[in-house]
Amino acid sequence: MLERIDVHNHLLPNLDDGCSSSVDSFECITALRSAGYRRLFLTPHTGPTDMCSIHPEESQRHFNLFVHSARLAGLDTEFRLGGEVRLSPELLKMRDLSLAVTYGVTSRFCLVDIWEPDWPQWAQDIIDWLMANGRQVILAHPERMAVMQNDPMLMDRLTRQGVWFQGNLGPLGGSEPKSVRILAERFLREGRYFMLGTDCHRPSQLPARLAGLRRAEEILGKAAIQRLTFGNPLAIWNAC
Numbered sequence: 001m002l003e004r005i006d007v008h009n010h011l012l013p014n015l016d017d018g019c020s021s022s023v024d025s026f027e028c029i030t031a032l033r034s035a036g037y038r039r040l041f042l043t044p045h046t047g048p049t050d051m052c053s054i055h056p057e058e059s060q061r062h063f064n065l066f067v068h069s070a071r072l073a074g075l076d077t078e079f080r081l082g083g084e085v086r087l088s089p090e091l092l093k094m095r096d097l098s099l100a101v102t103y104g105v106t107s108r109f110c111l112v113d114i115w116e117p118d119w120p121q122w123a124q125d126i127i128d129w130l131m132a133n134g135r136q137v138i139l140a141h142p143e144r145m146a147v148m149q150n151d152p153m154l155m156d157r158l159t160r161q162g163v164w165f166q167g168n169l170g171p172l173g174g175s176e177p178k179s180v181r182i183l184a185e186r187f188l189r190e191g192r193y194f195m196l197g198t199d200c201h202r203p204s205q206l207p208a209r210l211a212g213l214r215r216a217e218e219i220l221g222k223a224a225i226q227r228l229t230f231g232n233p234l235a236i237w238n239a240c
């Protein structure tokens, strides 16, 4: 069994729009364990706005309690806290780096998401600010962003700036409309992704994620997908 590290999920229960109970969370973790995921970064939505208004300190409290309960339940998966930082004008106004939580909290690797239909100047300004402050910005699931469909050059511009990309397994396994799957497959073939994550929120999403893993291996081969689901994530894990 190949070992893997998940870099994006919402399995920390009762916090965001992810798992609503420890039971659901344990079910996901056990299933992912069977697929080789022995280490998980738990990445709840975070930031100063909307549904993402979860402060990193609140995530940390939930994380500590959850890890304790997972040990009591006999799970031997290793966990580290991270977050999925929602880019917003509010974040730019506050310029509070502690809100831009990173993998392991202490590393420089920062997973961000944004759902704007275009690419506003404030989004570019936040990324500039994060990079200038030593953060390695990793943009989550670009294949799901309408702006990536509408502005094919955006990914090139961000890549030149040093931004990395995290792809979701779900679209590769059929969880999204066909246009998203096609874009995900294209990004995968073009080597755009630094890593792949499940972005799993609940047990019902597991089949598509695991199907996406198999599809990714069909497209690029096992060795390449091992790099995107273990080798590259391990570099982040070891930097925490």
Ligand SMILES: [Fe+2]
Pocket: 008, 009, 010, 084, 199
């Ligand atoms: Fe997510």
